[in-house]
Amino acid sequence: xSTLYEIIELPNGDIALQRAxxxxxxxxxxxxxxxxxxxxxxxxxxxAKAMIEAGLEAAGEIHDxxxxxLEEDFxxxxxxxxxx
Numbered sequence: 001x002s003t004l005y006e007i008i009e010l011p012n013g014d015i016a017l018q019r020a021x022x023x024x025x026x027x028x029x030x031x032x033x034x035x036x037x038x039x040x041x042x043x044x045x046x047x048a049k050a051m052i053e054a055g056l057e058a059a060g061e062i063h064d065x066x067x068x069x070l071e072e073d074f075x076x077x078x079x080x081x082x083x084x
Contacts, residue, residue, distance in 0.1 A: 007049055015048035028052060 004020040005027075016026035030048045032040060040047055 007045070007052060009045070015045060017052050028055065 005017055006020045008016050008018060008026075010016050010026075010029065014029045014031045016029040018024075018026040030051060032044055032048075037044065
């Protein structure tokens, strides 16, 4: 089962990432300063989305790297592929 996420605008104007099926604290929130809002105008959602996507990609790469390092540290056997 996969989890669905949504990017929302909070009542205070912050942009947040949350699980679509849950209430409560967002996983990530982004607050733009007044100065940055002047330059972003209506593009704040698109910029926040790009920031969140980049963060998720970086987190995935860190996770993959950590898994590879654990396998090396513990000399875990590589998964083999069975062909029938």
